Amino acid sequence: MDIMFAFSLPVVVIISVSLVSFLFYVKRASCNNNTPPGSSGWPIVGENIDFGLSGPPNFIKKRMERFSPKVFRTSLLGEKMAFLCGPQGNKFVFMNENKVLASWWPKSATKVLLFTEVIDEDQKVVAPLLANSVHDILKPEALKQYVPVMDAMARKHMENEWAPYKEVKVYPLSQKYTFALSCKLFMDEDDEVKVAKVLENFNIVTNGMISMPIDFPGTAYNRAVKGGKVLRDGLVKIISTRRKELIKNKEIVRHDILSKMLLMTNEDGRLLSEKEISNNVIGLLVASYETSSVAITFVLKHLAENPHIYDQVREEQMMIAKSKQEELLTWEDVEKMKYSWNVARESIRLAPPGQGAFREALTDFKYAGFTIPKGWKIFWNVNTTHNDPKYFPDPEKFDPSRFEGSGPVPYSFVPFGGGPRMCPGKEYARLEILVFMHNFVKNFKLKKLIPNEKIVYRSTPVPAKGLPVQLYPHGKN
Template identity: 55%
Template structure:
């Protein structure tokens, strides 16, 4: 989940005007010599932020790995001295040293729109709460499996209403609509289309404004992002208050993730405050709105352009469909049979990752690969350093789901959900959501891609320039 928030921040530092004397002041040489990683700090203040934004994250990472080091290189991004870790071994090192050598870090300009105004004094800490043990606990498979029939029912309804009536559709747009509606249903039990649309519109204000210069003046996109964030928090807090007023959880059980959060306690055994519950829900909805929909969209993209892959997925899904009664919904056992479909989804995640990586901060001076990483330096690990590295993936541009069969790729070379204590808690949720929807789509339609070489641009997640137009060819079983 944390990887979602990265790319927007690459833009804002490129156009901030800084007086010359501040530049020289900020760049005073250090008197302490250290064996730092190779690399370049780029321009004063701006660093290499512009380079990464212009060339794109994949090319930026690969070019500097080839030029400087395949393990770690230094740069300056977002006005911060930064070490970029580049290998499977580097990923293992970071994930294994969470809370020891490194800790969670995100720029305040990213976190502020996502946090309740009353918690803005320490937004990074508040955002980090999303990865605490209680969130992992409520998103464990044994808790999520009860939601599979709900996912299936919603997917059936969505396909029938938004896909089936049309010959050509845009998979990216419809995937976002579906994943957000499902998130509203499972997280906070909001099903009314008008209420969902209201929340969605406010989330658009947040996510689109996060890709702009963080200047809080009326009329700016960032101002709208902050306004949208406040409106989202107000709406979620109203839902929490209404749920408490109902006071019927004992009778109705844990019907959604909000109910579980309301009954959860922190590491000190204290029930979460309303704002803490809200912060968690806002973050989970953002992830379901963007990264999960991107993963689903690009899985559909590859199914539409690779008929031999589609045919294998179709065969697997039809075997499951034929084992069910006419109105029988999917269950956990059915999901476990979707092994090849998940391999296809993983290969889509490898080639078009929905999140680009994440940041850490060095808690102390430490050494990696013979180089010193000073205390206070920011660290960035990127999926692009390993996802297409021929060291781990022969013929890396080829779409080959068999890479994920058996023992799968080399450890720590495929980390779309991060790893260690900060691994994305929504991993299983996203897996279930994607597999259930693909089942409902491919058992109804053959897919044809309409734009052969559609370009992909990166914001917080990959965005197809045409929305992945596909043609739907109904099966006549």
């Protein structure tokens, strides 16, 4: 289910090339059978190394320029893969779901994250019934009740993790906040020690789960495999305890998503097992935590770099704050944050938290004059449009006005996917980001301590040093 990868594609881990240094130099692949132009890279390794060293944006840009701006082929994760480019490529993928394309996950990821014995041959993590229920849980009508909880947790987070310090690192703090929020809303779990332990293993897993599956001691993938087992075992214990609690009380005693999953049955009328529920809880955590923490980090980065935009965001948020006194935020308050959301979207355009999602060709099909063979993997991604001057003039400029009026060209801004598999967590992410922005600008200004901090690609793009900043509490600087 794309809830895990719609905008959260972890980047391939750079692996040792010593074992393949004697192999042939990369040659441009021929277009036999009219397949798209491209390169196969090194035997066995493919283009994984270049993908990891360059980062997805540069990797894709170079190949669009060298081979084709519409589609090119490559070899990643041991698979023949086609990248469909531009708004047309995005539209084709979104509109052909379950027709010529199907969702696909790398086996390296499923082995690390999930109980593979309860995944069917199509690697569908969520059964149709559960998928529909998750969509229902994440609809705006259901999310309204979460806004005050998000606000209360954000207030506490600012008070405990930011206010006592003059300097902080934004990325690890945003991770701590978004993960704690996810655990609370999805599992009604707020034990700080338990949450911190789960988060530690979660980061080990996501930093190594999409790589060439070389399971040797010391590799990122090996650490991810070990961390994944600890993570899954811990979640099963939580789920098992909650099931016993539910049976004992014979009623829903909590109103989180886990409680609803515990009462769901499959098409045969059987209650979902602890392992099946664990797979889906992990899916929710990946989608809601990892990408949101990156999005928040880059929002603050861009606010620090653009003081005039920070001032406009604060003006909007203070109007809301003054109307509330000490009351918690509501859905109606978030709906007033129009400019702030444009700022967040522009930040996501420039630094998309995730890169896209995988598909598999169910049959041979034609695209842009080329044949994509059955079984090839497809990767729709944000990087063929988000920085293209045809769709975003002066693309390096931070300009929230791009999202005013009718906004960007259709299918050019796609951080949440599109079509029938549009990420169901989109609205959750919007609330999470805006509530955080509200509480941050209400309390602090900030200044980057490393002006030209490098962006690296791990499980997602992140500032290399965690974005250290100087905090200036309002009224105290």
